[in-house]
Amino acid sequence: MSGDRPRIRAAGRTRGVPEATVARLPVYLRALHALADTGCDTVSSEELAVAAGVNSAKLRKDLSHLGSYGTRGVGYEVSLLVDQISRALGLTQRWAVVLVGVGNLGHALAGYAGFASRGFRIAALFDADAERVGERIAGLDIRHIDDLDRVVEEEQVSIGVISTPSAAAQEVADRLVEAGVTSILNFAPCVLQVPDGVDVRKVDLALELQILSFHEQRKADIAKGPHGVNGTAINGTMKGGAVTPLPAPRVDDAREVVGQ
């Protein structure tokens, strides 16, 4: 993801780890930590694959991109694999991140223990609302966005999290980039424009539900038996009651990423 940036190539051979693999490494890492916590020293690709929810061939292929860290006939040493995946992901250092937008969601993110436990340190919280500056959340003072440059430099921040309303997100992204941030995690439901060299990943809460909606509908259609001429067919009643003949409701959205 991260836009449609082409992978770097060297002499015709694709260099580095495939993007699809990168996206799964954190899942393996999670599974390995869980295994380690149960006192497990070694795992087979099959066991780890089950724990990670993928098939074992895929897991082995993925790991093979990092090097050859298994023992044939035995499996993988958990702690070694944890180290290698951590290294591959760049988690041997603790990244400083700034979080911009301390609304409903930003508040929750600020308190998210998973960030700290998985390699990240929130260096500062920012909000544009002068009212909220100085407020203390999760042990951190909310600072004004105008301090961004200074903090990013002083704390060597390279990752920014945006949890502002959509309307503010692009402006915040610009300021983050300007300040020197080169990776952005965007929770605002909008597309960000950033220069080359800056990576953006997005998390869109409702989008995931909409994907589930698609599959729900498909399941309902199948249960009802293929009818209509071309698949999508007429939408009758089935589960979910309100068979709105009309398109999805629309309420003013651009307000807040999270907020009532």
Added chain:
Amino acid sequence: MSGDRPRIRAAGRTRGVPEATVARLPVYLRALHALADTGCDTVSSEELAVAAGVNSAKLRKDLSHLGSYGTRGVGYEVSLLVDQISRALGLTQRWAVVLVGVGNLGHALAGYAGFASRGFRIAALFDADAERVGERIAGLDIRHIDDLDRVVEEEQVSIGVISTPSAAAQEVADRLVEAGVTSILNFAPCVLQVPDGVDVRKVDLALELQILSFHEQRKADIAKGPHGVNGTAINGTMKGGAVTPLPAPRVDDAREVVGQ
């Protein structure tokens, strides 16, 4: 996504919309709504593609899976496209969802306006903590998890959102499935085991940061100039060596999806 389920096929031809396309439809829908709000009646694939952050060939191919709704030489009528995508995604009905786990994140999700504005209605909030039952959040009473079955049936709920601690997530998923839910959005950083026919999508906040970490590291390496002979290369000890001075930090994680 949603496990490794094979697409349904009919008579050799792949029936339905490719998964990659489904995942982008909500993005197009968002962009179209934004365009509509600016009073735009028609868009070209190029314009919409820019607004959605994809390339225009991909956009056209994606839309072609829904049917032929554009006009050559002109573009797409915004409102028609909104209708067609909404229909394809199953958003012509308003889905009822239940949310289980009203911690820090669950609280934020309960108040998320984007759910309501994009086709979903939170039918009820649940928590296992008896202390919190009865508490009112975002206009909804927190109910005890034991009421789940009743609510799911009465309100025709087919989608569940899990925002409990990891440790509780599987148990909650089991109860959701048992109650009749067939789609789950999981915010707990763990893999869920569900029967065939149930779709799961996950959102893992820290995972996204870890992916960014990978790319940050790569950028840093490149900036420092390629060293070592073949890229990742020379990590001193091949195999076996904990070459890392220190692996990623580890703190008790399994506590809460969000919470300090």
Added chain:
DNA sequence: ATTTGTGAAAATATTCACAGCG
């Protein structure tokens, strides 16, 4: 005996580039 690591095959996804329609 097992289980890894991996070529080769199959399936998906993306991009190109242009015929064809309005």
Added chain:
DNA sequence: CGCTGTGAATATTTTCACAAAT
């Protein structure tokens, strides 16, 4: 003309299946 819709060409990802290693 301009722009869509789509075959054909690429690229990427997944899966198979087995030789090699312990």
